[in-house]
Amino acid sequence: MKKVIFALVITGLFSLTSVNAQETNSNDDPTYSKWQARFRVIAVAPSPDDDIDGANVDISTAFVPEVDLTYFFNKNLAAELILATTKHDVEIEGVADLGSVWLLPPTLNLQYHFYADEFKPYVGAGINYTIFYGEDAGDLDDIEYENSVGFSLQAGIDYNLNDKWFLNFDVKKFFLKTDVIPNNDSSGMVEVNIDPLMIGLGVGLKF
Template structure:
């Protein structure tokens, strides 16, 4: 995963260098933009619990992001949203639910093709777990954790101010779970996040 993360950064820097040397686009660009999306969060859970598989539900929630452009190609995006996921042992105990708050900061490179603006990005997130319900258990705790993010997306201009957005992100995220204050397990969540929304330049 680290090799993939590093490769994406090097790829983006190489493209940035080529386009900076041969760019016929206007230097005019909006430094700020915001998007509102509806996203689906699809976890791919895995764990180190012998004889049991943790299942984490898919969630559909609103998401807000803000993007700042250093120049017309290179930008930083802060993603804000929160989601509730039901957790259970497959064909076993109900582990209740937990809320996730995963602010994510991505460095992006944007391309231009008429009204279309595809982009790729990579970054980090810090996921805060809160509001946990233990379900069939007496107690369950999730440790907040740092993860990595990969991203690809497409903006389509409706006019000079408004645009549509399609965005796909993969978060590489795991947490240490403590059950009944004694038993511990490591759970990979690794969600795929697919979003569709509208954005505004300002």
């Protein structure tokens, strides 16, 4: 099912590249540019859930820099590629320290942008592939996290400072999970929903 959804997203992305961008005055509008980059500081707050009876997995919040690149097919439709990596401490509350793990979830969102004078709100949705690396097993001898495909929802707003620079506030909700294998024992595998909320504030550049 995930492969089908991924194929549909990619097909939609390439279909949008063929959209005719000849909107009235769009090329003369200083708030419109084909390419934009944003530089944010983000808070990534997981909302973990697991299938361990009588125990709860806790995953720490992380604060990191984030970069994204946005391409506009026309004045309203755009695709945004998000790049950031975060380190999270993991534990089973009151039971065990599971060390820490790094997450790298490159995400591609399709967006729709609105225009209201200097403000430009937008909404989006997309897909990500989360890579887990740099595991520290904590109290265990070994721990492994399976890479996984997930989905995202997004809402945000840009505020134009001038023709090139703008401020940005952005909120994303990720729906992702992983299979956790402790001590190289697949019989003890646990499915954990991470489902982080990402809140970012930063500055953007049009070019």
